[in-house]
Amino acid sequence: MLLWSLLIILAPASAQADGLTLLAPSSVFEGDRIVLSCQEEKKRKIKTMTYYKDETELLSLKKFSNFPIQRANFSDSGNYHCTATVGFWSWKETSQTVNIKVQELFRRPVLTASSFQPTEGGPLTLTCETRLPPQKSGVRLQFRFFRDSQALGSGWSRSAELHIPAMRTEDSGSYRCEAETLMSRIRKWSPQSQIHVQRIPISNVSLETQVPGGQVIEGGKLDLLCSVAEGTGDITFSWHREATGPSLGKKTQRSLTAELDILAVRESDAGGYYCTADNGHEPIQSKLLNILVRIPVSSPVLTITAPRAPAMVGDMVELHCEALRGSPPIVYQFYDEDVSLGNSSAPSGGGASFNLSLTAEYSGNYSCEADNGLGAQRSEVVTLSISEADGCRGDLVIARALGGLFGVLAFTGGVVLFYYWSHKISGKSSATNTPRGVSSPNPQASTQPSPLFAMEDLQPEYVNVGSVGVDVIYSEVMGFQQPEDSANNRKPSLENKDSQVIYSSVKK
Structure with a gap:
């Protein structure tokens, strides 16, 4: 009878579920702090308290205490309840079961790109897309982007976008992004996305020079500028002379133009030149440019x-x-x-x-x-x-010829006049001057002059007056006349000069 009475008293105590209550938040997001509190409504003294998740004991305490979960995650979702021993008799009470479902704070981000096959040299914009629930709209997020596990840009940023101004071929690879809350440090990675940078093939290769008309002065500088209208990435430029083997030079650079300098041009550098450009597709050749090397004149x-x-x-x-x-x-x-x-x-x-x-x-x-x-x-x-010697000599020859001619004429005329004059004198002397002591059997004959006397008295006298530096000899011819009043003197006197003629002759 006593035992039965005890059973009746104890049965209600162990069956009471409403005396113990488990308090938990109605909604839980990942990263939230959760506090589970087991409350005894009748304010009886709790001797022990135990918390359970899905019938698995989590924590057992010998005093009243709450059960905290510092950062909730999806694994914390489940059915929770608590038990307690209370009163003098250590009655065991059990709370109701509370279901906790941890919700996603933000979706797993998705990496999007303005183009997953961008053109080399062109821009690219990457976006890390995610969304917060309305209840958590005030949560602040930060983002960062990766290419092949290498962080891009400056690292974490509040912006969900990353702008790359010019893509290169080596920028091709696997991209992803990461989003994180500033407070709870909840991080999530996006799936990886492949981005392949496309190159623009080389086109319209041209070769030109800075010298006008392609003419360069020997010893001067020649600049050969190779350029392309289109083409991306690292471009390899090379310069060549027509009909020659190895290239004159090569340059690889991320540019649409490249220049080759020939510092001292030689005459042998004249000829046709061309250049090629290649960015990995196929080499493209320019048209032929003819270079003319002009040579300054030497001293003539x-x-x-x-x-x-x-x-x-x-x-x-x-x-x-x-x-x-x-x-x-x-x-x-x-x-x-x-x-x-x-x-x-x-x-x-x-x-x-x-x-x-x-x-x-x-x-x-x-x-x-x-x-x-x-x-x-x-x-x-x-x-x-x-x-001027030959000209003077010709004039002298003419003068000599004329002088010789006039000399001959003058000489001839002088002889004739002298002969006439001498005969005139002899006629007079024969008539008036007969030598003494000489008899003349023939008076008529005695009037004729003696030939010897005549020849002696009338012989002309030539005086060579010397040379004047040329081959001409000047002579002076003098004639003598006997005075008519001197009958006894038959020799002509040199003091009575009747005439004087100067002749010239030309030596041969």
Whole structure:
């Protein structure tokens, strides 16, 4: 009877479920802090308290206490209840079961891109997309992006976007993003996405130079600029001469243009040039560019050609000026001292001539100048001497001939006059002057002069007055006349000179 009474008293105590209550939040998001509290409504003394999840004991305590979950995650979802022993008799009470479902704070992010096959050199925008529930709209998130496990940009950012201004071929790879709450540090990764950067093939390759007309001066600098209209990525440029083997140079760079410098151009560098460009598809060649190397003129050489040596007045001489090196056309200028005589052009190179008819004034120093637009060069001075001897000699020959002719005529006339005069004198003397002591059997005969006397008295006298430096001999012929009042003196007196004639003769 006593035992039965005890059973009746104890049965209600163990069956009471409403005396113990488990308190839990109505909604739980991952990362939230959860506090489970087991409350005894009748305020009886709790001796022990135990918390359970899905009938698994979580925590057993010998005093009243709450059960905290610091950061809830999906594994914390389940059915929770608690038990307690209370009262003097250590009655065991059990709470109701509470179901806790931990909700996703934000969705797993998804990486999106403005293009998953962007063009090399073009921009790309990556977006880490996720969404917070309305109840958690105030939660702050931060993001970061990765390519092949390498963080991009500056790391964590409050922006869900990453802008890449220019993609390169090496930027191809596997991309993903990560989102994280600032407070609870809930992190989530997006699935990986493949991005393949597309290259633009090379097109419209051209070669040009900075020198006008493709003409460069020997010894100067030649810049060969190779450029492409389109093409992305690292481009390999190479320069070539026509019909030659190895390239003149190569450059690989991320640019649409590249330049090759030839510092000192030689004459042998003239010819056709071209360049090629390649960014991994196939090499593209430019059109041929012809380079002309212009050579400044060298110091010219002046030669003077005359028909005889030495040159005479009236001769036609040729002045020839020639520069051994120099690109045509070349203009030659001729000078007498520093006075310009004229110019002559050599359109195809070589030398040029200038003809000159000599006068006495053209004796002097001559020079010439060559110019092809790259700098004029002057020759050395050549002296030209002009002789007048042959001209004077010709005049002297004429003078001698005329002098000889007039001399012969004068001599002949003088002899005739002298002969006539001498006969006139002898006639007079025969009539008036008969020598003493000489008888004349023939009076008529005695009137005739003696031939010996006549020849002795009338013989002409030549005096050579000497040479004047040329081959002409001047002579003086004098005639003597006897005075009519001197009958006894038969010799002519030298003091009475009747006439005087000067003759000239030409030596042969």
